[in-house]
Amino acid sequence: MAPPRRGELSPEEKELLRVIATGNTEEAGRLLGSKNVRVNCLDEHGMTPLMHAAYKGKVDMCRLLLRHGADVNCNEHEHGYTALMFAGLSGNKEITWMMLEAGAETDVVNSVGRTAAQMAAFVGQHDCVTIINNFFPRERLDYYTKPQGLDKEPKLPVKLAGPLHKIITTTNMHPVKIVLLVKENPLLAEVEALQKCYRVLDLICEKCMKQKDMNEVLAMKMHYISCIFQKCVTFLKERDDKLDGFIKNLLKGRDKDGFPVYQEKLIRESIRKFPYCEATLLQQLVRSIAPVELGSDPTAFSVLTQAITGQVGFVDAEFCTTCGEKGADKRCSVCKMVLYCDQNCQKIHWFTHKKVCKTLKEIHEKQELEAAKEKRKQEKKQKKDEVQPGESSTTDEEQSAPGPDATKEVDPNHAADRTEEAELTKESEALALNPDSPLEKDRQYCVEIQGLF
Numbered sequence: 001m002a003p004p005r006r007g008e009l010s011p012e013e014k015e016l017l018r019v020i021a022t023g024n025t026e027e028a029g030r031l032l033g034s035k036n037v038r039v040n041c042l043d044e045h046g047m048t049p050l051m052h053a054a055y056k057g058k059v060d061m062c063r064l065l066l067r068h069g070a071d072v073n074c075n076e077h078e079h080g081y082t083a084l085m086f087a088g089l090s091g092n093k094e095i096t097w098m099m100l101e102a103g104a105e106t107d108v109v110n111s112v113g114r115t116a117a118q119m120a121a122f123v124g125q126h127d128c129v130t131i132i133n134n135f136f137p138r139e140r141l142d143y144y145t146k147p148q149g150l151d152k153e154p155k156l157p158v159k160l161a162g163p164l165h166k167i168i169t170t171t172n173m174h175p176v177k178i179v180l181l182v183k184e185n186p187l188l189a190e191v192e193a194l195q196k197c198y199r200v201l202d203l204i205c206e207k208c209m210k211q212k213d214m215n216e217v218l219a220m221k222m223h224y225i226s227c228i229f230q231k232c233v234t235f236l237k238e239r240d241d242k243l244d245g246f247i248k249n250l251l252k253g254r255d256k257d258g259f260p261v262y263q264e265k266l267i268r269e270s271i272r273k274f275p276y277c278e279a280t281l282l283q284q285l286v287r288s289i290a291p292v293e294l295g296s297d298p299t300a301f302s303v304l305t306q307a308i309t310g311q312v313g314f315v316d317a318e319f320c321t322t323c324g325e326k327g328a329d330k331r332c333s334v335c336k337m338v339l340y341c342d343q344n345c346q347k348i349h350w351f352t353h354k355k356v357c358k359t360l361k362e363i364h365e366k367q368e369l370e371a372a373k374e375k376r377k378q379e380k381k382q383k384k385d386e387v388q389p390g391e392s393s394t395t396d397e398e399q400s401a402p403g404p405d406a407t408k409e410v411d412p413n414h415a416a417d418r419t420e421e422a423e424l425t426k427e428s429e430a431l432a433l434n435p436d437s438p439l440e441k442d443r444q445y446c447v448e449i450q451g452l453f
């Protein structure tokens with residue numbers, strides 16, 4: 001069959017494009033079996049069936065097309081869009097990941113010079129940006145598990161490739177999270193293993209900077225993880241409490257306000273030690289961090305995270321105070337000012353949080369009080385407005401018009417009480433420690449923080 005040309009579609013291929021939009025994989029599978037259907041056919045804009053499926057967010061359809069040999073890097077689109085770009089535009093994380101796994105190139109640019117990550121960022125699909133920027137194909141790491149050139153041994157033992165790959169593809173680069181990931185794998189949590197790993201990371205960093213399509217973001221990430229690994233080695237060698245000692249240092253807050261000074265300094269130092277001082281990204285980071293006083297915002301961690309994952313701001317997601325993981329929803333039940341993933345993260349943090357918890361509690365109560373005052377004030381104002389609907393501009397009329405919802409607002413205090421109560425029970429459920437914990441250590445800890453739950 002002739003190679004696909006733009007707009008030259010057989011009737012069956014036209015039918016396939018129609019079926020893709022419906023998401024009917026069974027019918028699509030049947031059509032793909034037809035000899036009149038080429039999986040990489042092009043519509044009049046140069047879009048392949050895979051691009052259509054990615055753009056419409058049809059996960060199963062994408063999988064089916066890839067299984068039938070769809071070319072993930074087809075670049076015949078009239079504006080140079082690739083399937084990965086369409087995935088990023090759709091905002092579908094699973095499809096974005098699938099395209100990357102299928103070998104999608106991340107450095108390709110469209111006709112106006114934008115990469116897939118940049119396009120996804122442009123339309124606000126930040127989760128897809130994060131996925132693209134942090135993708136690192138396993139094969140690129142596996143390269144180091146084979147002896148190269150004159151080496152007798154590979155630079156990276158095969159058994160370390162898996163755990164190392166997990167760490168370098170993580171989108172949460174919080175130093176505590178990285179140390180926890182190291183700790184969780186006994187193969188990795190050894191001096192020699194970590195030394196091998198950070199040397200490989202340094203090599204990858206160098207490659208990222210010297211290759212034709214330079215990738216400063218990935219280079220910085222590799223360098224940063226390498227720095228954390230090097231510190232792990234120091235603690236493993238010099239401290240009796242090994243990596244736990246490192247975590248403690250990372251979390252220890254200063255007396256004044258609980259700010260983790262060591263952590264901030266370590267991240268700043270890691271960035272500064274980036275060996276390619278001409279890199280634009282480095283200069284950008286230093287410019288953002290250098291003028292910030294220790295303890296003020298933004299922290300080096302948030303600046304670094306933003307640069308590497310493309311995450312803009314930390315507005316709509318809650319992050320764990322201990323390990324920086326997104327989506328933390330357990331609150332310290334005393335101060336209600338800090339969040340954790342789970343009790344484990346809370347335990348790790350308690351030794352230092354307990355020093356500021358009381359103060360934070362006072363701040364929180366003050367805030368609550370002020371919020372309540374403000375609420376009452378507004379309610380009063382609202383009631384007043386309701387009484388005098390006469391004097392009106394057009395917007396006032398709209399607001400004070402008695403609608404079907406008006407009756408709901410009769411007893412606002414009662415409603416507020418109810419939600420507060422519900423929240424409290426939710427919290428105490430969330431953080432209640434199991435008093436029957438069999439571990440003596442846990443019990444001791446329970447006694448220490450009993451007042452909290």
Ligand SMILES: [Zn+2]
Nearest residue numbers: 320323341345
């Ligand atoms: Zn956590």
Ligand SMILES: [Zn+2]
Nearest residue numbers: 332334335357
């Ligand atoms: Zn607290």
